[in-house]
Amino acid sequence: MDQGAAAREILPEATSPQTAAPPAGDPLLPVTLGELQELQASFAKDRDWDQFHSPRNLLLALVGEVGELSELFQWRGEVPRGLPGWTPPEREHLGEELADVLLYLVRLADVCGVDLGRAALRKLEKNAQKYPVDACRGSSQKYTAYQEAEAEGSKS
Numbered sequence: 001m002d003q004g005a006a007a008r009e010i011l012p013e014a015t016s017p018q019t020a021a022p023p024a025g026d027p028l029l030p031v032t033l034g035e036l037q038e039l040q041a042s043f044a045k046d047r048d049w050d051q052f053h054s055p056r057n058l059l060l061a062l063v064g065e066v067g068e069l070s071e072l073f074q075w076r077g078e079v080p081r082g083l084p085g086w087t088p089p090e091r092e093h094l095g096e097e098l099a100d101v102l103l104y105l106v107r108l109a110d111v112c113g114v115d116l117g118r119a120a121l122r123k124l125e126k127n128a129q130k131y132p133v134d135a136c137r138g139s140s141q142k143y144t145a146y147q148e149a150e151a152e153g154s155k156s
């Protein structure tokens with residue numbers, strides 16, 4: 001299913017080109033993960049699609065959407081931040097694919113009983129502990145490199 005189409009049906013004004021600011025006065029913006037979860041759940045319920053939304057099916061749909069997102073970057077070489085040179089339709093397409101990924105991720109978390117917002121906050125906290133600013137500032141090394149260096153330092 002095209003989650004972009006689903007989102008357009010639910011949030012018709014929220015699918016304007018991604019280069020533009022959110023429509024002024026849209027009562028649905030800014031939107032929370034919980035609100036997206038509720039919109040997704042009611043979208044599926046209205047269509048009797050809960051029967052298809054098993055964790056496995058949603059995971060595979062999510063991976064498919066990640067593939068569609070990847071296609072937008074395929075063969076372009078390194079793409080600078082801000083996407084200079086991308087046309088408005090390309091940017092809109094990017095927004096749709098990013099939304100597809102987010103919507104399936106939110107739905108997958110919901111049917112698995114995972115509080116995605118809480119899990120993300122916990123993960124950020126864990127990452128902050130794994131990557132202390134003093135040890136990793138300006139470095140792209142994995143956290144294990146810092147742990148090994150620290151262990152080596154404590155031996156001497």
Ligand SMILES: [Mg+2]
Binds near residue numbers: 003004065068096100
């Ligand atoms: Mg898609």
